[in-house]
Amino acid sequence: MNHEIVQKPADTTANLHPLVRDRWSPRIYDPEHNLSMAELESIGEAFRWAPSSSNQQPWKLVLLTRGSELFESIASTGLTGFNQTWAPDASGLAVVLAAKTFEGKDRKMAETYFDVGLASSQLVTQVESMGLKAHFMGGIVPEKIREDLKVAEHEVVCVIALGKQGSILGKDEAIVSRETAPRTRNNSSDVYVIDSIL
Numbered sequence: 001m002n003h004e005i006v007q008k009p010a011d012t013t014a015n016l017h018p019l020v021r022d023r024w025s026p027r028i029y030d031p032e033h034n035l036s037m038a039e040l041e042s043i044g045e046a047f048r049w050a051p052s053s054s055n056q057q058p059w060k061l062v063l064l065t066r067g068s069e070l071f072e073s074i075a076s077t078g079l080t081g082f083n084q085t086w087a088p089d090a091s092g093l094a095v096v097l098a099a100k101t102f103e104g105k106d107r108k109m110a111e112t113y114f115d116v117g118l119a120s121s122q123l124v125t126q127v128e129s130m131g132l133k134a135h136f137m138g139g140i141v142p143e144k145i146r147e148d149l150k151v152a153e154h155e156v157v158c159v160i161a162l163g164k165q166g167s168i169l170g171k172d173e174a175i176v177s178r179e180t181a182p183r184t185r186n187n188s189s190d191v192y193v194i195d196s197i198l
């Protein structure tokens with residue numbers, strides 16, 4: 001095991017599939033790694049084949065690769081706070097968009113976000129299955145991203161950093177401490193019950 005590449009499997013004794021157990025949200029990415037066209041297509045297809053209410057598919061996805069004009073613009077001015085420091089090293093940024101209308105009528109956005117969340121989660125599981133990592137970011141500047149991508153009919157929901165996890169060696173304490181901090185969750189008894197009431 002390479003200890004410079006942090007691993008943070010879910011702390012549970014339950015028998016979880018490795019794609020679920022081992023997924024986590026790293027902030028250190030290998031700035032030399034590039035996504036291939038085949039990998040980008042798999043990521044896009046995983047998103048496209050997600051379930052949605054009445055199969056309305058109220059989503060779009062824009063995949064950007066490091067070095068492209070759009071990637072660099074969004075990485076430099078479309079992210080907020082700490083995201084601005086680490087996300088530019090990712091190999092790709094997936095911009096997740098939600099449709100505001102369906103067949104000319106306004107959509108119920110709560111339902112739309114549910115569908116978009118399912119598709120995004122499926123995308124992340126696909127990324128994990130490819131030996132890569134993904135990190136959701138809500139710390140974004142939606143107006144700037146909408147302007148860059150020229151999307152009027154859609155809302156920017158989040159951006160997902162994609163890439164090959166990088167080593168903590170030589171990285172600043174600010175990022176290493178976040179990277180090595182334990183993953184925590186609410187107690188299982190506070191989250192779910194079996195044959196009982198909450």
Ligand SMILES: Cc1cc2nc3c(=O)[nH]c(=O)nc-3n(C[C@H](O)[C@H](O)[C@H](O)COP(=O)(O)O)c2cc1C
Nearest residue numbers: 023024025026027083135136137138139140158183
């Ligand atoms: C919708 C959404 C938005 C998030 N936004 C950010 C963000 O802007 N920056 C960040 O570093 N992490 C962000 N995260 C990552 C969460 O902090 C992370 O998923 C959570 O702490 C659990 O950690 P884990 O994914 O490693 O299990 C976001 C996650 C989600 C689902």
